[in-house]
Amino acid sequence: MSEFSVMIMVVVFVGTLLFTSRPCYRLILRSIAKREAARLNVSLQDVSFSFDQMVYFIALPTTVPEARDASRDELVIEPNYESYFFPEVNGVQVSVKSGQDVIPIAYLPLGDFSLPILDRYVETGLIDERTNRIIRAHMIIHERTSRAIRDEVYHQLHEDRMAQ
Amino acid sequence: MIYGIWIGGIVVITLVINLLRLMTTPSLNRWLLVGASSLVVIWHGMLFNFYDFHWSVLLLIVTGLVCFQVKGMLTAILVSWLLVYSQSGTLSFPLLLSYVFFGLGAALLFGYVQQLKRERSERLRMLTASSRQLNVFREVSFTMQDTLDLDRLLQTILTSVTAGHGLGFNRSIIFFADPEKDSIYGVMGTGPMNPEEGYQIWEEITRQHYDLQDLIDEKETDATHDEQLNERIRKMTIPFNGEHAFKRTLDSGRPLHVYASITDDPVLRLLHIELQMDECTIFPLHHQGIPYGLLVIDNVVNKKPITPQKIDGVRPIAEQASLALHQTTLYQRIETLALRDGLTRLKNHRSFEQDLDVLFRECEGEELSLIVMDIDHFKHYNDTNGHLAGNELLTRLASVIRRSVPDEQMAYRFGGEEFVVLLPRFDEVEASHVAEKIRTDVLQTRFTHGQTQPGGQLTLSFGVASKHTLLHQTGEQLIECADQALYAAKSRGKNQVCRWEGVPL
Numbered sequence: 001m002s003e004f005s006v007m008i009m010v011v012v013f014v015g016t017l018l019f020t021s022r023p024c025y026r027l028i029l030r031s032i033a034k035r036e037a038a039r040l041n042v043s044l045q046d047v048s049f050s051f052d053q054m055v056y057f058i059a060l061p062t063t064v065p066e067a068r069d070a071s072r073d074e075l076v077i078e079p080n081y082e083s084y085f086f087p088e089v090n091g092v093q094v095s096v097k098s099g100q101d102v103i104p105i106a107y108l109p110l111g112d113f114s115l116p117i118l119d120r121y122v123e124t125g126l127i128d129e130r131t132n133r134i135i136r137a138h139m140i141i142h143e144r145t146s147r148a149i150r151d152e153v154y155h156q157l158h159e160d161r162m163a164q
Numbered sequence: 165m166i167y168g169i170w171i172g173g174i175v176v177i178t179l180v181i182n183l184l185r186l187m188t189t190p191s192l193n194r195w196l197l198v199g200a201s202s203l204v205v206i207w208h209g210m211l212f213n214f215y216d217f218h219w220s221v222l223l224l225i226v227t228g229l230v231c232f233q234v235k236g237m238l239t240a241i242l243v244s245w246l247l248v249y250s251q252s253g254t255l256s257f258p259l260l261l262s263y264v265f266f267g268l269g270a271a272l273l274f275g276y277v278q279q280l281k282r283e284r285s286e287r288l289r290m291l292t293a294s295s296r297q298l299n300v301f302r303e304v305s306f307t308m309q310d311t312l313d314l315d316r317l318l319q320t321i322l323t324s325v326t327a328g329h330g331l332g333f334n335r336s337i338i339f340f341a342d343p344e345k346d347s348i349y350g351v352m353g354t355g356p357m358n359p360e361e362g363y364q365i366w367e368e369i370t371r372q373h374y375d376l377q378d379l380i381d382e383k384e385t386d387a388t389h390d391e392q393l394n395e396r397i398r399k400m401t402i403p404f405n406g407e408h409a410f411k412r413t414l415d416s417g418r419p420l421h422v423y424a425s426i427t428d429d430p431v432l433r434l435l436h437i438e439l440q441m442d443e444c445t446i447f448p449l450h451h452q453g454i455p456y457g458l459l460v461i462d463n464v465v466n467k468k469p470i471t472p473q474k475i476d477g478v479r480p481i482a483e484q485a486s487l488a489l490h491q492t493t494l495y496q497r498i499e500t501l502a503l504r505d506g507l508t509r510l511k512n513h514r515s516f517e518q519d520l521d522v523l524f525r526e527c528e529g530e531e532l533s534l535i536v537m538d539i540d541h542f543k544h545y546n547d548t549n550g551h552l553a554g555n556e557l558l559t560r561l562a563s564v565i566r567r568s569v570p571d572e573q574m575a576y577r578f579g580g581e582e583f584v585v586l587l588p589r590f591d592e593v594e595a596s597h598v599a600e601k602i603r604t605d606v607l608q609t610r611f612t613h614g615q616t617q618p619g620g621q622l623t624l625s626f627g628v629a630s631k632h633t634l635l636h637q638t639g640e641q642l643i644e645c646a647d648q649a650l651y652a653a654k655s656r657g658k659n660q661v662c663r664w665e666g667v668p669l
Binding site for chain 1: 182186201204205222285288291292295296359466
């Protein structure tokens with residue numbers, strides 16, 4: 001039984017670590033971001049952001065039927081984490097899930113997620129690089145940002161630029 | 165019961181440490197994870213009397229490897245071996261050897277996974293960079309194909325390398341090269357003068373959610389954009405044939421990456437003093453051996469280094485821009501040949517007819533006046549002084565007219581010795597004042613052989629007509645009435661302005 005218990009110990013430890021690290025990370029991000037925002041007297045809800053540096057992996061306007069005909073709900077916005085053990089958001093990727101197929105559409109690296117107010121705070125020394133990264137990561141995986149990214153990508157996929 | 169406590173204990177330890185470690189620095193995070201695995205191993209040992217302790221420490225070895233790579237693994241092997249020794253009281257070298265073998269196996273597997281991850285990250289980074297370059301290139305190509313207007317073209321080039329939707333540099337500037345006049349001069353730039361201004365612009369762009377096309381349009385219509393930068397750039401003139409970075413870049417045909425603050429190069433010193441430029445890259449704009457100018461980029465706000473990859477990203481845009489500049493220059497040359505008078509460089513008769521047509525079509529409710537002028541006794545001048553002198557006179561007179569009218573783009577050579585001026589939103593009285601000014605300016609100008617003219621000087625007669633005095637609102641009618649007024653001026657003794665108000669007055 002004891003040999004078996006070693007295996008169970010490893011599975012429970014690693015399993016708990018893997019399954020809880022990302023939710024814990026998001027929780028910590030939210031908590032630190034809110035605390036820092038309160039210190040800076042800024043409402044995170046009102047902070048202007050832009051994902052103009054989002055990179056599209058397909059030509060726009062696209063003729064790929066899965067992308068062209070994708071509805072808003074078929075667009076999947078997922079954070080791209082560094083690892084399971086040491087979760088850190090590197091960016092957000094947008095893809096279309098069509099049955100078993102996943103078609104990558106766009107990617108927004110965290111460093112290119114534009115939050116001018118944070119850049120200004122870093123420049124003036126109000127926050128350090130680590131805090132900047134934490135608030136940025138919190139903002140990029142926030143529901144409000146995901147919604148805006150989904151709307152933007154949907155708009156880009158369906159906008160006929162040639163007609164302009 | 166004991167199993168419940170055991171599993172619950174592992175979950176609680178892991179959860180608490182997980183929360184704590186994520187709040188700390190990356191280094192402390194790793195130490196806490198190693199600590200968590202040690203606690204779990206000890207917890208397991210305490211509940212099971214350290215029965216299989218020599219197996220459970222394998223978790224510690226793996227955690228050491230995950231957190232601190234090979235060094236962490238070797239330390240964990242040693243610590244585990246000593247821990248087992250402390251429990252069993254026996255120094256087992258075969259056990260140490262088996263830990264080392266286990267560690268090596270784990271390290272190989274872990275290294276392979278890490279390698280895969282690194283490759284995946286690198287591929288994603290490269291894909292992102294190439295896709296961005298391709299996106300910007302495509303967008304810019306659309307815009308460049310769409311225009312032959314030089315200002316819009318320059319704005320497109322500048323915005324494509326600077327804006328968030330573009331390649332993301334903080335600032336870009338275009339200089340034109342004119343080898344014939346031995347000059348390189350600043351034309352247009354976009355970007356801030358200092359970091360504070362840069363942040364203000366970024367915040368505005370972010371608030372407005374501009375895309376690349378919006379930005380190009382916005383910058384084209386709003387003259388206040390980058391006013392200070394453009395003011396300084398336009399004052400910069402550098403000799404083409406000199407020993408400086410611009411000439412070197414044009415000669416080599418390759419981008420030049422330099423630090424303006426630590427050089428004696430006169431051009432770079434100028435850029436540093438006038439624009440606070442430091443690290444920057446200069447791209448040549450040339451096509452088929454013809455130098456058109458230079459594109460200079462820098463990161464004045466965020467001071468991000470300009471890497472070779474980023475330089476490579478700008479090169480295709482610079483090459484595309486050179487081609488577009490080449491086409492635009494050719495188009496402008498052809499347009500000049502078609503719509504300008506070869507002698508006086510004023511717009512020609514064809515151009516006048518086009519503009520008149522446009523003004524009648526697009527400004528229906530607005531006033532429009534026309535001045536027709538003719539040199540008095542021009543035949544006499546030609547007969548007396550020769551046709552070459554006559555041509556010289558026409559050229560000189562054109563420059564006087566150009567200076568005397570509100571908008572020189574509205575002055576035309578109508579044919580022979582006749583000139584016309586279109587005056588949108590001017591009534592006949594205001595137009596007569598303009599005609600009077602031209603007449604006076606001509607009188608005050610010394611023309612070669614002007615004294616040989618009857619009256620001792622060169623004079624002009626003027627006919628003025630306005631749209632609202634016409635019976636039929638057509639361009640032909642406007643010309644006809646202005647012409648009649650001109651004839652009246654001629655018949656009344658020349659050197660005077662006569663305006664049409666239903667009849668010549």
